[in-house]
Amino acid sequence: MIKKVEFAVPPHLKKFIEGTYLTQEKGFIKIGKRSHLGRLIQFVQKVDPYPKKYKVPENSTVLKLQYYDESYSTYFPVEKAKELCELIDAEFRRELICEVRSVHEYSRVIDYTPFVRRFLDRYGIIPDVDIEMETARKIYRDYLAKISKEFQKTFR
Missing domain, CATH: 1.10.10 (Arc Repressor Mutant, subunit A)
Known part of the structure; x- marks a missing residue:
């Protein structure tokens, strides 16, 4: 199942991720399961049949990621967006x-x-x-x- 996640990042980190992962589809950057970022996303996923929606702040740069996951009930947790942004900054x-x-x-x-x-x-x-x-x-x-x-x- 193809899943999508969006969260706010600084503009330079968005351009860095776009340059690192070159494949894009309809505004979403495709992340492979075996890539560094793909493994981070797989690691922090939660199982919940009712996932929460991440509200992106206005006037912010939005990073849109698309990844594949076999499970229907897992999702990227809202509370981990800040930590993922920090890991992208460290990279x-x-x-x-x-x-x-x-x-x-x-x-x-x-x-x-x-x-x-x-x-x-x-x-x-x-x-x-x-x-x-x-x-x-x-x-x-x-x-x-x-x-x-x-x-x-x-x-x-």
Whole structure:
């Protein structure tokens, strides 16, 4: 049975998910059962013959997901939408750090802003509209500070 779920997310996370899962059908992003997001959805599903409807706040970006489930009585619980949004944000941060780090370490350039911008461009995220450029840079800057702190701890 094909099931659909809609919930509010920040604009940059919606574009990130759309860029990651390329298949779309009538505005819904198709999520496979074996994908990372598909497994998260399968994990948090509840069994209830009378599911609750999620009310999307007005003037918010709505992420529409479509997935397949064998059971008719399971549904995506409303109270887990916030946690799923946080997990998507963590995945976005991890992808940004991995991609920028892979280029930044080998380029030996001090300024990593072009690498962050390239990551955002790949997913169609518009800097200073969908996400502040300084916020995206801060994700990688915090990672560098954490690594530097651990490095100093090791050699003291």
